[in-house]
Amino acid sequence: MKINKYYPFAFIYFFLNSVALPLGVLYTTLLTPVFYIWLLIKGRKHILIYFLLISAVFGIAHLLNGVLLIDYVKSYILFLSTYIFCYTFYVFCIKKAYLLEDIYNRLAKANFVLTLAAIFSLFTAFSYLFWTTSLVSASLADFPRLTMFTYEPSYYSTLLAPLFLFFFLKFFLRANTTHFLKVFILGLPLLLSFSLGVLSAIILSITLFFLINYWSILTKTRFFKWFTRILFLLVFTGIVLLLFYPDNPLFIRIGDIMAGTDTSAKGRTFEAFELAYIIAGLKSLWWGVGLGQVKTVGYETIINYYNYPRELFPVVRIPNAFAETLAVFGIVGISLRLLIQIYLFFKTNVLNNYYQTLLFFYVFIYQFTGSYLTNIAEYIIWIMAFTNCFPQFNKDYLNRFTTSKFN
Template sequence: MNNQGPYINKYLPIVLLYFFANSFLLPHGLLYTTLLTPIGLIWLARYPSFRHIAWFFPVAGAFALVHYLQGVNLNFYFTSLTLIFTVYVFILCCYQFLRNCHTLRTLYKQVLIINFLLVIVAVLTLPFPAISGYFWFSNELTLLYNIRRLKLLAYEASYYSLLLVPVALYYYLKTIFLRLPHPVTTLLLVSIPLILSLSFGVLSGMLIAILLIMLFAIRQLVNSRQFIYIFSILAILIIGFTILMLFFPDNVVGQRLARVFAGDDTSFRGRTTDSYFLSWKIAEMKSIWFGAGPGQTKVLGLDLFRQFYQQPSMPLSEVRIPNATADTLASYGILGLIIRFALQGWFFFSTKVYRNYYRLGLFLFIFIYQFTGSYLTNVAEYAIWLLAFHKGSFDEFESTVHIKGNAVERQGR
């Protein structure tokens, strides 16, 4: 008989760092994955993917030359460019991690359990303001409610919920397409933290992605016994939401939706229409085709932001564009946007994302989300892109799979 001790996944420490402690006790905007870039380079040097480091310099250098000729603040420029390089190294490390790691399902389960245990700890800290700030993000949501949003040890609630998207989407789609032991318990473990984060951008993005996947696979779902189960869940959610809106119209969700549709929600506007307007103005100051350059939003945008938001005392730290596509436009112009979407399209078709429901769900979510949030150097966003483009993982969600009751059969077998 083989007597083995407790098994600890060798990738668990770095996964826990990424999910739960990447920004803990660090200044805003700084991550441990950024500080560990030299170690990441040393680790990458053992693999062929290290050679892709070389691609960064001619592309970044070409833009840097144009930006230099346009005129930039070199201090802000090279600080931001260094940060972009660390993100590029993170992308390559994450890519190599996905190639090496064959236990993502196990890691997802461990993250799910540990996350919920931390949520319980966070709830217990609510009566103690001295420590609850480590777990909760307090802000005046849409100028209506001063409310606490769950962030655990991340720097902000929406970033925390974005980190959870790959895990949450995995369990939601597994509930829809495959057999999931203890589905009610698992869905509660997934959903409660996301709801407590009150990140409407992430929640709505996932909902749209899941509905599109279900529409895409409607024939497969209708022919399965799980269709009644899924239909019942959707009916309960719709009825519950309708009752909430009719009998409790002053709830935070209803009030915020009303403000969004009325165009009065400052948070939603700041991440969408305001971001595009301001990014266009900043790019125009230098070149709408090449952008103003990384780090130049703060240099060029302070007076613009103060005038636009009518806040003469707005500090430089608040001058930022919380939208990935708008941030790309401001920094790298229309050409940068063309490269961004061209890469997304090329990887989508070359890796055949459409053949895997999980990867397609991740792609749809992050494709939508980039228009309503995130930023140019958001590592959580790039991790989702990499999972969407990584072939060979989660093949149980391949679209060639047929669902018959709770059994999963693959064509040709």
């Protein structure tokens, strides 16, 4: 086996990034000075200019409107560390993209071994190491969800999403046993995490991908056969569950969502936007309340909105990246966020690469249903969506060579 000196860093990022650390702190955060020095060595001496200029504009507006300075500074440092880590990954994608597939393969295998260990742990006293048991919705109390070593199931499933989409695409373009097994061993923990926000975003991204690539993919006989087989399998599975196991957790949760009693789904979608709008308006609807201020300025708003007992909820947040952007940076912030996404979508020609297309659709959808402002797992997906790390998925490459030569 070839030595991949970057794999240990990938393993830590994927599995151990928050182990034994306070909530909100990651090892990638603590390693910020190391990443910054590495960037300087690589000749990236001016990486902070755009960040400092843009953050200064918002900072002036926030300071004029008033902030709790100590919380603002702490959150600013965390935001800066997120930027430095993401920039480091971007440079890695440019310089060492050829190592990513090997890292993907190793992570998929390691995750499967740990998933088996997690399933076995359900019958022991150590299940808490892998699973989170909590109230999911009105009808699903104390339901175990696979968290692995992260702090919540949705974060873990966000880490899995780019790997699953990668091997799904490889399987679809060149169906073989190896690729199918990779799809299975990554799909299983995704299902066990029971994060419907992530699962829904994946399903929608794949659906949109097929729709816009209908003539280049589905019209080819072999691809269409696999598409219909997968669709048939999903429909068949749904019918079997409906007939023989109608009270399964998936159907129960979907029913709760449709009935409006799924607390997680509501809290991560329309309630998050309603709270964000109210909180931003406490200071400035245009500029937001500023970094680190949601948990202070917005505390009373969120506590009163949900009638939370204060002693059980000393810290609150908005569990939606786009909504949190509205609360923190206001209308100017969400407008800038969307403009950057749209600009990079066309600038980097996302639609020319199948993998980038899938990633973009996924993360664009997911930002409206979950995540948070400093979620590095989300930003990593954005970076890969705008960086051609896997040219073998380029449309022109696949059109030039037959898919039988695709690896």
